[in-house]
Amino acid sequence: xxxxxxxxCGGPEVLQWREAPAPVAGPGQVLLRQTAVGLNYIDTYHRxxxxxxxxxxxxxLEAAGVVTAVGAGVxxxxxxxxxxxxxxxxxxxxxxxxxxxxxxxxxxxxxxDQAAAASMLKGLTAWYLLRRSYPVRPGDxxxxxxxxxxxxxxxxxxxxxxxxxxxGVAGSxxxxxxxxxxxxxxxxxxxxPQFVARVRALSGGGVAAAYDSVGxxxxxxxxxxxxxxxxxxxxGNASGPVExxxxxxxxxxxxxxxxxxxxxxxxxxxEELLAGTGELFDLIARGVLHVHVGQTFPxxxxxxxxxxxxxxxxxxxxxxxx
Numbered sequence: 371x372x373x374x375x376x377x378x379c380g381g382p383e384v385l386q387w388r389e390a391p392a393p394v395a396g397p398g399q400v401l402l403r404q405t406a407v408g409l410n411y412i413d414t415y416h417r418x419x420x421x422x423x424x425x426x427x428x429x430x431l432e433a434a435g436v437v438t439a440v441g442a443g444v445x446x447x448x449x450x451x452x453x454x455x456x457x458x459x460x461x462x463x464x465x466x467x468x469x470x471x472x473x474x475x476x477x478x479x480x481x482x483d484q485a486a487a488a489s490m491l492k493g494l495t496a497w498y499l500l501r502r503s504y505p506v507r508p509g510d511x512x513x514x515x516x517x518x519x520x521x522x523x524x525x526x527x528x529x530x531x532x533x534x535x536x537x538g539v540a541g542s543x544x545x546x547x548x549x550x551x552x553x554x555x556x557x558x559x560x561x562x563p564q565f566v567a568r569v570r571a572l573s574g575g576g577v578a579a580a581y582d583s584v585g586x587x588x589x590x591x592x593x594x595x596x597x598x599x600x601x602x603x604x605x606g607n608a609s610g611p612v613e614x615x616x617x618x619x620x621x622x623x624x625x626x627x628x629x630x631x632x633x634x635x636x637x638x639x640x641e642e643l644l645a646g647t648g649e650l651f652d653l654i655a656r657g658v659l660h661v662h663v664g665q666t667f668p669x670x671x672x673x674x675x676x677x678x679x680x681x682x683x684x685x686x687x688x689x690x691x692x
Contacts, residue, residue, distance in 0.1 A: 371389065371390050371391065371392050371393065371464065371465050371466045372387065372388065372389055372390070372464070372465050372669075372670070372692075373387075373388060373390050373428060373461075373463060373464035373465065374386065374387060374388075374428065374429055374430075374463035374464070374669065374670075374672045375388055375426045375427060375428055375429075376417060376425065376426065376427050376429065377425050377426050378425060379417065379418055379419030380417070380418070381417075381418075381676075382417070382672075382673035382674070382676040382677050382680075383673060384417065385417070385429070385672050385673040385676065387669075387670045387672075390464075392466065393466055393467065393468040394439075394468070395439045395440055395441040395444075395468055396441045396442075396468070397441045397442040397443050398441055398442075398443050398444060398470060398471055398472075399440075399441040399444070399468050399469065399470060399471060400437055400439075400440050400441070400444060400447055400453070400468070400469055400470075400471045400474050401437070401438050401439040401440070401466065401467075401468050402433070402435040402436065402437060402438065402453060402455075402466065402467050402468075402469065402474075403435050403436050403438050403465070403466055404433045404434070404435035404462070404464060404465060404466060404467055404692050405434060405435045405436065405483045405484075405487075405691075405692065406433065406434050406435070406483050406484045406486070406487035406488070406689050406690075406691060406692075407430055407432070407433040407462050407463055407464075407487055407669060407689065407690040407691075407692065408430070408431075408432035408433065408456070408462070408487045408488055408489075408490065408491055408492070408687065408688075408689060408690075409430075409667075409672075409675050409676075409679060409687075409688040409689065409690055410430075410431060410432065410491050410492070410520075411583070411606060411608055411679065412431065412491075413429050413430055413431070413460070413676070414676055414679065414680060415607065416429055416460050417429060417676065420607060420611070423459075423460060427460060427461075428459075428460050428461030428462070428463060428464065429460050429461070429462070429463045429672070430460055430461065430462030430463040430464075430690075431456050431457060431458060431460060431462055431491055432454070432455065432456035432457075432462055432487060432490045432491040433454065433455065433462040433464075433467065433487050434452070434453070434454035434455075434477065434483040434484070434486040434487040434490070435452070435453065435454075435467075435483065436450065436451070436452055436453075437449055437450065437451040437452075437453055437474075438466075440471070441471075444471045445471075446471075446476070447471060447474060447476060451476055451477075452476070452477040452483060453474045453475060453476050453477055454474070454475055454477055454483075454486040454487065454490050455469050455473050455474050455475065455490065456490040456491040456494060456633075456637075457469065457470075457473040457634070458634065463669060463672055463690060464669075464692075465669070465692040472640050473643070475490075475643065475644070475647045477651075478651055478655060480651075480654070480655035481651050481654050481655060484661075484663060484689060485654060485661040485663075487689055488520065488661050488662075488663050488686075488687035488688075488689055489520075489524060489650065489654065489659075489661045489687065490647075490650075491633065492520040492521045492524055492687060493524050493650040493654075493659070493661075494633055494636075494637060494646045494647065494650060495521050495525075495605070495633050496521055496524040496525040496528050497528070497636075497646045497649060497650055498631065498633060498636040498637075498646070499521075499525060499581050499603060499605065499631075500525065500528055500529055500532065500534070501649075502631075502636050503579075503581075503601075503603045503605070503629055503631045504578070504579035504581075504601040504603055504629075506529060506532055506534045506578070506579070507533075507534075508532065508533030508534065509533065509534075509535075510534045510535070510578040510579070511534070511535040511536075511537060511555075511572075511573045511574070511577050511578060512529065512534060512535070512536055512537070512577050512578055512579045512580070512581060513536075513537050513539065513569060513573075513577045513579070513580040513581065513582075513592065513595055514526060514529075514536050514537070514538050514539065514554070514581045515539045515560075515580075515581065515582050515583050515584050515588065515592075516539065516540075516583050516584070516608070517536070517538025517539055517540050517545070517546075517549035517554055517557060518538075518540050518541075518545035518546070518548045518549045518685050518686070519583075519684070519685070519686070520662075520686055520687035520688070521583065522538060522549065523548070523549070523552045523553075523660075523662050523686055523687075524659055524661070525581065526538060526549060526552050526553030526554045527552050527553040527658065527659050527660065528553075528653065528658075528659060529553060530553035530555075531653070531658050531659075535555045535556075536553060536554045536555055536556075537554065537555065537556045537557070537558060537569055537572055537573060537577065538550075538554035538556070538557045538558070539557070539558055539559075539560050540557050540558075540559060540560065541559070541560050541561075541682055542559070543559075545685060546559065548662075548685055548686075552660070552662065556572045558572070565591060565595075566591060566594045566595055569595040570595060573595075573597070575597055576595060576596050576597030576598070576600055576624075577595055577596060577597060577600060578596075578597060578600055578601065579596075579600060579601040579602075579603055580592040580593075580595055580596055580600070580601075580602050580603065581603050581605065582602065582603065582604050582605070582606070583605055583606030583608055584606065584607075584608045584609050585604065585606055585607035585608055585609050585610055585611055585612050586607070586609045586610040586611060586612055586613060587609035587610070588609065589602075589604065589612045589613075589615070590615075590619070592604075593619060593620070593623055593626060594623065596623065596624070596626055597624065598624035598625065599624060599625055599626065599627070600624070600626050600627070601626070601627045601628070601629065602620075602626060602627065602628040602629070603628075603629055603631065604628065604629070604630050605630070605631055605632075612630075661686075661687065662685070662686030662687060663686060663687050663688075663689055664684055664685035664686035664687060664688065665678065665684055665685075665686075665688050665689075666688070666689045666690075666691055667688070667689070667690055667691070668690070668691055669690040669691060669692045671690075672690055675688055675690060
């Protein structure tokens with residue numbers, strides 16, 4: 371078995387490619403030979419120390435592969451099944467992985483290993499954003515940051531399917547074109563000096579919800595884009611965590627609402643996990659959602675993948691291939 375580990379926080383250079391003893395499935399556990407591992411921004415938060423972890427530590431929260439062994443008491447899964455997961459603790463950057471069976475989801479034939487590894491965390495994030503954090507309604511207009519990223523592309527396709535109009539935010543004209551092709555009705559460039567005015571004009575006075583994965587740099591800007599009683603959904607920290615603010619900022623903009631959700635609070639039970647993946651895989655199988663894998667890296671080159679992600683040189687989902 372080979373895996374990526376870190377012994378300290380830092381930049382991509384702290385990622386180490388190592389050998390480790392072969393894992394064994396215990397009671398209630400499943401052993402996977404992993405074929406594709408998803409890269410997510412949260413992996414950089416674990417690496418940098420923004421989200422503290424103990425050392426030595428693995429990285430990565432989602433992967434797909436083939437079941438090679440099951441422990442005592444496991445029902446519904448057997449050797450040879452294709453399966454996937456997205457779950458703490460970090461450690462998905464590995465050629466093999468033991469996971470609790472309750473966190474493993476069997477893959478339908480219509481969903482490939484790579485599509486699953488590219489969409490489990492990102493697709494379920496789009497699911498809880500649209501269906502739980504601010505449950506959208508047909509006719510709503512919403513704002514979505516990183517519209518050409520893994521979550522953004524799935525969210526805009528899903529929203530369009532639900533009758534919701536998405537104003538996407540992208541960092542370049544090339545990324546804007548990709549976002550439009552995947553469901554965004556309009557796209558505003560992130561560095562547009564008239565950003566708020568454009569969003570408010572395009573939305574007819576403000577968006578129903580702002581799905582903001584950027585954090586510190588865009589927080590007040592997102593509040594300014596909301597309609598009266600709009601919902602600020604701050605779900606990421608790409609520019610750093612949001613700084614403390616006065617609740618009066620919400621009242622003076624029209625009695626806004628704010629939530630800071632985390633995926634794992636929405637899939638904490640087996641029933642919730644199956645509800646989310648059931649919707650996600652059904653839409654992928656029916657062709658409603660296209661999973662865009664923009665780039666792949668060898669698992670051993672995970673540091674290069676982190677550099678590409680943090681320098682905004684990626685589009686769609688990124689996969690690490692063991």
